[in-house]
Amino acid sequence: MKLHFYGGALSVTGANYLLEGNPNAKGETTKILIDCGMTQGSNKEELANYESFPYDPAEVKALLITHAHIDHTGRIPFLYKSGFRGRIYSTHPTMDFAEELLIDSQGLLERDAEEKGRAPLYTLHDVKEAMNLWEGVKYHAKLRINEFDIEFFDAGHILGSSFIKISAKDEITHEVKTIVFSGDLGNVATPLVKDTEVIDDADYAVMESLYGDKLHEPTADRKGKLEDAIEETVSDGGVLMIPAFAMERTQELLYEINELVENHRIPRIPIFIDSPLAIKLVAIYKKYSDDPDYFDPDALKLFKEGDEIFNFPGLKFTLTTEQSKEINNVPNPKIIIAGSGMSQGGRMIHHEYRYISDPKSTLLFISYQSPYSLGRRIMSGEKMVRIFGDDVAVRCNIKSIGGYSAHADQAKLLDWLRPMRRSLKKLFLVQSEEEATSVFQSKVKDELAIDTIVPTDNMAVDL
16 A cells, blocks of 8 residues: 555645555556545645645545544545545535535635635535535444445544544455544543544554644533633623634533533523534534434433523524624623634634723633634734734733643543554654644654654655
């Protein structure tokens, strides 16, 4: 087998890996892709999404998707537009989520293209046609694509997320080699999804290392910190702004605020979910709310008991632009949860423009903030930022809660690797910033003695 790195190498976003089988008697090889994500970050970085693929999409037999986030799925319609006509496989929730995320992304890309006077990366037609190639699979169902045997495992990252194990038998040597692609691995004890599964029998692993240099705050502490942030904002008479990704982070917040409301731990104030995409994704969560394959047993129990964890007193969903604007007319205190999670766009940036100069208000970060994003600059302490062409003073309180990360931290990453330490011939670290990768590489060497490689973009490795 040969492994090609076409995204995600020394980069947090843009995951795209091509696995090529050994040549058969006719010299032909089977090519499959794992993830086809969009590069996110600065304008310069995002221009890479418009570049042609470094392989012929028409030659790709299948695309396997670990989970629905845009940095793992965002270029799928462009892959179709470029000639791909193979099959796409993921879990059923990932397929449903991806459709909504890709439609939303297409709208954003189209508006951006109009502003910059260029053709959009892809159209709604490309999204629709790509979805027609998509098939849902269950965890642990056996899938075979030519010589590749494929199995999806629960990654515990977001609903329906997977890591993928792929095995292939060499026609000449008859040796079976196995490689696992981690996708994004989940944090400890998240309230909605099940815990991350582990395996112990891979020869190679391609593994994310986003938080390879960090330990998260205990998840048990995060609800208390959220409660404190809400109570302080209420006491000050301000606005609590929470930039949140539409998927998983927003739903986890609703789950925990629901508990705080039901147990009378916070005052009743207006809470706005100001994200059309998040509202649509909540409906998909409800669709799978009776499926034990995907939800944590405690969450499943609440659903079965009729607890509407995504609907409680004070909660308002603002779907339309007009409803979003009306939030401004609601007296403080209030809570606004909106995208984007990095304050790079979406409705949250309008609220930040209006409220971040207010010393009574609070901006609460609960997500990873990529370098150069507005969120990272504010979190790093910049006192003046540019929004909508205006210089806006940052006078509000800035807080962060690390326990809401949906990603595994250093300890959890090591825990996932540990059962494979005797079988792994090589570990490839991807989807991270260089410093975090370097720290984690040293940690793996010291604790697990696994031969570890940090690949570069366009690198190819014979397995």
